[in-house]
Amino acid sequence: MSNLSITPGTNNVGAYINSIELKNLEQKQVNEIKDILSQFGVIFIKKQSLDPEAYQNFAKSIGTPVIYPRLKGLDKKFPFINVIERKPEDKNLSFGSSWLHQDTSYLANDRPRYTMLMGIEIPNGQGNTIFSSGFNAYKKLPDEVKHKIKNATGIFSSAGPIAVTRLEREKEMGIKSSDSMEAEHPIVKMVNGKKTLYVSPGHLMEIKNVDKKDAVYLKKYLIDHVNKKEFIFSYEWSKGDICLWDNLSILHMASEIKNCRRVMHRITMK
Numbered sequence: 001m002s003n004l005s006i007t008p009g010t011n012n013v014g015a016y017i018n019s020i021e022l023k024n025l026e027q028k029q030v031n032e033i034k035d036i037l038s039q040f041g042v043i044f045i046k047k048q049s050l051d052p053e054a055y056q057n058f059a060k061s062i063g064t065p066v067i068y069p070r071l072k073g074l075d076k077k078f079p080f081i082n083v084i085e086r087k088p089e090d091k092n093l094s095f096g097s098s099w100l101h102q103d104t105s106y107l108a109n110d111r112p113r114y115t116m117l118m119g120i121e122i123p124n125g126q127g128n129t130i131f132s133s134g135f136n137a138y139k140k141l142p143d144e145v146k147h148k149i150k151n152a153t154g155i156f157s158s159a160g161p162i163a164v165t166r167l168e169r170e171k172e173m174g175i176k177s178s179d180s181m182e183a184e185h186p187i188v189k190m191v192n193g194k195k196t197l198y199v200s201p202g203h204l205m206e207i208k209n210v211d212k213k214d215a216v217y218l219k220k221y222l223i224d225h226v227n228k229k230e231f232i233f234s235y236e237w238s239k240g241d242i243c244l245w246d247n248l249s250i251l252h253m254a255s256e257i258k259n260c261r262r263v264m265h266r267i268t269m270k
Protein backbone atom coordinates (compact mmCIF):
# COMPACT_ATOMS: atom_id res chain seq x y z
CA MET A 1 0.00 0.00 0.00
CA SER A 2 1.44 3.30 -1.05
CA ASN A 3 1.78 6.22 1.30
CA LEU A 4 2.46 8.61 -1.53
CA SER A 5 -0.26 11.02 -2.56
CA ILE A 6 -1.38 10.54 -6.14
CA THR A 7 -3.87 12.16 -8.50
CA PRO A 8 -4.97 10.26 -11.63
CA GLY A 9 -4.39 12.00 -14.98
CA THR A 10 -7.21 13.01 -17.34
CA ASN A 11 -9.25 10.01 -18.53
CA ASN A 12 -7.52 7.96 -15.88
CA VAL A 13 -4.31 7.90 -17.91
CA GLY A 14 -1.40 7.63 -15.49
CA ALA A 15 -1.00 9.37 -12.15
CA TYR A 16 0.63 12.45 -10.73
CA ILE A 17 2.77 11.77 -7.71
CA ASN A 18 2.32 14.80 -5.47
CA SER A 19 4.65 16.37 -2.94
CA ILE A 20 7.73 14.31 -3.56
CA GLU A 21 11.37 15.33 -3.89
CA LEU A 22 13.25 12.94 -6.17
CA LYS A 23 16.68 13.80 -4.79
CA ASN A 24 17.79 11.42 -2.02
CA LEU A 25 14.85 9.03 -2.03
CA GLU A 26 14.66 6.24 0.51
CA GLN A 27 14.33 2.70 -0.87
CA LYS A 28 10.79 2.50 0.49
CA GLN A 29 9.77 5.52 -1.59
CA VAL A 30 11.49 4.09 -4.67
CA ASN A 31 9.46 0.90 -4.27
CA GLU A 32 6.27 2.89 -3.93
CA ILE A 33 7.07 4.86 -7.10
CA LYS A 34 7.68 1.58 -8.95
CA ASP A 35 4.34 0.22 -7.73
CA ILE A 36 2.47 3.29 -8.93
CA LEU A 37 4.31 3.13 -12.27
CA SER A 38 3.39 -0.49 -12.82
CA GLN A 39 -0.22 0.09 -11.79
CA PHE A 40 -0.83 3.25 -13.88
CA GLY A 41 1.76 2.88 -16.66
CA VAL A 42 2.88 6.50 -16.55
CA ILE A 43 3.71 8.88 -13.71
CA PHE A 44 3.97 12.65 -13.70
CA ILE A 45 6.15 14.43 -11.16
CA LYS A 46 6.02 18.19 -11.34
CA LYS A 47 8.85 20.72 -11.09
CA GLN A 48 11.84 18.67 -9.97
CA SER A 49 14.67 20.33 -11.97
CA LEU A 50 17.22 17.61 -11.23
CA ASP A 51 20.80 18.15 -12.37
CA PRO A 52 22.09 15.47 -14.78
CA GLU A 53 23.71 13.52 -11.95
CA ALA A 54 20.57 13.37 -9.80
CA TYR A 55 18.46 12.63 -12.87
CA GLN A 56 20.66 9.73 -13.94
CA ASN A 57 20.72 8.45 -10.34
CA PHE A 58 16.93 8.50 -10.15
CA ALA A 59 16.81 6.50 -13.40
CA LYS A 60 19.22 3.95 -11.92
CA SER A 61 16.98 3.53 -8.88
CA ILE A 62 14.02 2.66 -11.14
CA GLY A 63 15.74 0.41 -13.71
CA THR A 64 18.89 -0.13 -15.73
CA PRO A 65 19.54 2.82 -18.04
CA VAL A 66 20.45 1.90 -21.59
CA ILE A 67 22.23 3.62 -24.43
CA TYR A 68 19.51 4.48 -26.94
CA PRO A 69 20.22 2.69 -30.24
CA ARG A 70 20.03 5.76 -32.47
CA LEU A 71 21.06 8.83 -30.50
CA LYS A 72 24.16 10.23 -28.80
CA GLY A 73 24.42 10.83 -25.04
CA LEU A 74 24.61 14.26 -23.35
CA ASP A 75 28.36 13.86 -22.78
CA LYS A 76 30.88 11.26 -21.57
CA LYS A 77 29.76 11.60 -17.95
CA PHE A 78 26.09 11.12 -18.76
CA PRO A 79 25.92 8.64 -21.64
CA PHE A 80 22.36 7.68 -20.77
CA ILE A 81 20.90 11.16 -21.12
CA ASN A 82 19.73 12.04 -24.64
CA VAL A 83 19.11 15.67 -25.42
CA ILE A 84 15.89 16.00 -27.42
CA GLU A 85 15.98 19.48 -28.87
CA ARG A 86 13.49 21.26 -31.03
CA LYS A 87 14.79 24.46 -32.63
CA PRO A 88 12.57 27.45 -33.55
CA GLU A 89 13.58 27.14 -37.20
CA ASP A 90 12.73 23.44 -37.39
CA LYS A 91 10.02 23.05 -39.96
CA ASN A 92 9.49 19.32 -39.80
CA LEU A 93 7.33 17.65 -37.20
CA SER A 94 8.93 17.27 -33.81
CA PHE A 95 10.66 14.09 -32.69
CA GLY A 96 8.35 11.09 -32.67
CA SER A 97 5.32 13.21 -33.39
CA SER A 98 2.06 12.52 -35.16
CA TRP A 99 2.00 8.78 -34.50
CA LEU A 100 1.27 7.18 -31.18
CA HIS A 101 3.97 4.64 -30.49
CA GLN A 102 5.78 2.53 -27.94
CA ASP A 103 9.51 3.20 -27.98
CA THR A 104 11.77 0.65 -29.70
CA SER A 105 9.00 -1.86 -30.43
CA TYR A 106 11.13 -2.80 -33.48
CA LEU A 107 13.73 -4.48 -31.26
CA ALA A 108 13.36 -8.25 -30.90
CA ASN A 109 15.14 -8.67 -27.58
CA ASP A 110 15.98 -6.51 -24.61
CA ARG A 111 13.62 -3.70 -25.49
CA PRO A 112 14.11 -0.85 -23.06
CA ARG A 113 10.92 -0.90 -21.06
CA TYR A 114 10.76 2.57 -19.55
CA THR A 115 11.18 6.01 -21.04
CA MET A 116 11.66 9.10 -18.91
CA LEU A 117 11.66 12.74 -19.97
CA MET A 118 12.54 15.85 -18.01
CA GLY A 119 11.54 19.28 -19.27
CA ILE A 120 14.62 21.51 -19.60
CA GLU A 121 13.26 24.32 -21.75
CA ILE A 122 9.53 24.44 -22.29
CA PRO A 123 7.71 26.80 -24.67
CA ASN A 124 4.52 28.39 -23.40
CA GLY A 125 1.36 26.51 -24.27
CA GLN A 126 2.95 24.23 -26.87
CA GLY A 127 4.64 20.87 -27.16
CA ASN A 128 2.45 18.74 -24.95
CA THR A 129 3.22 15.03 -24.81
CA ILE A 130 0.19 12.93 -25.63
CA PHE A 131 -0.33 9.65 -23.81
CA SER A 132 -2.80 6.84 -24.48
CA SER A 133 -3.38 4.05 -21.98
CA GLY A 134 -3.11 0.53 -23.36
CA PHE A 135 -4.75 -0.75 -20.15
CA ASN A 136 -7.86 1.39 -20.64
CA ALA A 137 -7.96 0.75 -24.40
CA TYR A 138 -7.78 -3.02 -23.92
CA LYS A 139 -10.50 -2.96 -21.26
CA LYS A 140 -12.92 -1.14 -23.55
CA LEU A 141 -12.48 -3.47 -26.54
CA PRO A 142 -15.59 -5.41 -27.53
CA ASP A 143 -15.38 -9.04 -26.36
CA GLU A 144 -15.47 -10.16 -29.96
CA VAL A 145 -12.28 -8.22 -30.74
CA LYS A 146 -10.60 -9.38 -27.52
CA HIS A 147 -11.27 -12.92 -28.64
CA LYS A 148 -9.93 -12.33 -32.15
CA ILE A 149 -6.65 -10.84 -30.96
CA LYS A 150 -6.06 -13.26 -28.10
CA ASN A 151 -2.97 -14.77 -29.77
CA ALA A 152 -2.25 -12.00 -32.27
CA THR A 153 1.24 -10.69 -32.88
CA GLY A 154 2.36 -7.50 -34.57
CA ILE A 155 5.26 -6.91 -36.94
CA PHE A 156 6.93 -3.69 -35.79
CA SER A 157 9.48 -1.86 -37.91
CA SER A 158 11.77 1.12 -37.39
CA ALA A 159 10.85 1.93 -41.01
CA GLY A 160 7.16 2.18 -40.06
CA PRO A 161 5.00 5.30 -40.48
CA ILE A 162 6.97 7.22 -37.84
CA ALA A 163 10.26 6.77 -39.70
CA VAL A 164 9.90 9.92 -41.79
CA THR A 165 10.26 12.07 -38.66
CA ARG A 166 13.10 10.02 -37.28
CA LEU A 167 15.11 10.07 -40.50
CA GLU A 168 14.81 13.87 -40.73
CA ARG A 169 15.89 14.14 -37.12
CA GLU A 170 18.91 11.91 -37.60
CA LYS A 171 19.96 13.87 -40.65
CA GLU A 172 19.87 17.09 -38.62
CA MET A 173 22.03 15.51 -35.94
CA GLY A 174 24.49 14.11 -38.44
CA ILE A 175 23.72 10.50 -37.59
CA LYS A 176 23.83 7.98 -40.36
CA SER A 177 20.97 5.60 -39.95
CA SER A 178 21.61 1.90 -39.92
CA ASP A 179 19.33 -0.50 -41.75
CA SER A 180 15.80 -0.75 -40.52
CA MET A 181 15.06 -3.10 -37.65
CA GLU A 182 12.03 -5.31 -37.36
CA ALA A 183 10.52 -7.49 -34.64
CA GLU A 184 7.42 -9.49 -33.85
CA HIS A 185 5.64 -9.25 -30.47
CA PRO A 186 2.30 -10.30 -28.99
CA ILE A 187 -0.13 -7.37 -29.06
CA VAL A 188 -1.87 -8.29 -25.83
CA LYS A 189 0.45 -8.15 -22.83
CA MET A 190 0.02 -8.78 -19.15
CA VAL A 191 1.40 -6.04 -16.91
CA ASN A 192 0.85 -6.06 -13.17
CA GLY A 193 -2.01 -8.56 -13.54
CA LYS A 194 -3.82 -6.45 -16.15
CA LYS A 195 -3.98 -6.87 -19.91
CA THR A 196 -2.74 -4.04 -22.10
CA LEU A 197 -2.64 -3.33 -25.82
CA TYR A 198 0.74 -3.24 -27.50
CA VAL A 199 0.10 -1.91 -31.00
CA SER A 200 2.60 0.97 -31.46
CA PRO A 201 0.86 2.52 -34.52
CA GLY A 202 4.05 4.38 -35.50
CA HIS A 203 5.85 1.08 -36.07
CA LEU A 204 3.09 -1.45 -36.75
CA MET A 205 3.31 -2.99 -40.22
CA GLU A 206 1.09 -6.03 -40.01
CA ILE A 207 -1.01 -8.12 -37.65
CA LYS A 208 -0.41 -11.86 -37.65
CA ASN A 209 -1.87 -14.94 -35.96
CA VAL A 210 -5.42 -13.79 -36.60
CA ASP A 211 -7.95 -15.02 -39.13
CA LYS A 212 -6.48 -13.94 -42.49
CA LYS A 213 -9.63 -12.12 -43.54
CA ASP A 214 -9.48 -9.98 -40.35
CA ALA A 215 -5.82 -8.93 -40.39
CA VAL A 216 -6.16 -5.67 -42.33
CA TYR A 217 -9.37 -4.59 -40.65
CA LEU A 218 -8.03 -5.37 -37.16
CA LYS A 219 -4.88 -3.33 -37.77
CA LYS A 220 -6.94 -0.26 -38.66
CA TYR A 221 -9.46 -0.96 -35.91
CA LEU A 222 -6.82 -1.15 -33.17
CA ILE A 223 -4.95 1.93 -34.38
CA ASP A 224 -8.20 3.94 -34.42
CA HIS A 225 -9.11 2.52 -31.03
CA VAL A 226 -5.97 3.60 -29.12
CA ASN A 227 -6.33 7.07 -30.70
CA LYS A 228 -9.84 7.59 -29.27
CA LYS A 229 -10.23 10.69 -27.12
CA GLU A 230 -11.42 8.69 -24.13
CA PHE A 231 -7.99 7.03 -23.74
CA ILE A 232 -5.88 10.15 -24.29
CA PHE A 233 -4.21 12.54 -21.86
CA SER A 234 -2.37 15.51 -23.32
CA TYR A 235 0.27 16.44 -20.77
CA GLU A 236 1.22 20.09 -20.52
CA TRP A 237 4.83 20.51 -19.47
CA SER A 238 6.45 22.89 -17.03
CA LYS A 239 10.20 23.26 -16.71
CA GLY A 240 11.66 20.57 -14.45
CA ASP A 241 8.71 18.16 -14.80
CA ILE A 242 9.41 14.48 -15.10
CA CYS A 243 7.25 11.98 -16.98
CA LEU A 244 8.17 8.32 -16.70
CA TRP A 245 6.30 5.61 -18.54
CA ASP A 246 6.22 1.89 -19.18
CA ASN A 247 6.35 1.27 -22.93
CA LEU A 248 4.41 -1.97 -22.53
CA SER A 249 1.27 -0.32 -21.21
CA ILE A 250 1.46 3.28 -22.45
CA LEU A 251 1.59 4.79 -25.94
CA HIS A 252 2.83 8.32 -26.51
CA MET A 253 3.52 10.96 -29.13
CA ALA A 254 4.74 14.53 -29.26
CA SER A 255 2.42 17.33 -30.37
CA GLU A 256 3.21 20.06 -32.85
CA ILE A 257 5.59 22.89 -31.93
CA LYS A 258 5.84 26.05 -34.03
CA ASN A 259 8.67 28.60 -33.98
CA CYS A 260 9.81 27.69 -30.48
CA ARG A 261 12.72 26.02 -28.82
CA ARG A 262 12.02 23.03 -26.61
CA VAL A 263 14.62 20.90 -24.85
CA MET A 264 14.05 17.63 -23.04
CA HIS A 265 16.43 15.22 -21.37
CA ARG A 266 15.51 11.63 -21.98
CA ILE A 267 16.65 8.40 -20.36
CA THR A 268 15.47 4.94 -21.38
CA MET A 269 15.69 2.00 -19.02
CA LYS A 270 15.28 -1.75 -18.85
Ligand SMILES: [Fe+2]
Pocket residue numbers: 096101102103252
Ligand atom coordinates in the same frame (compact mmCIF):
# COMPACT_ATOMS: atom_id res chain seq x y z
FE1 LIG B 1 8.92 8.03 -28.39
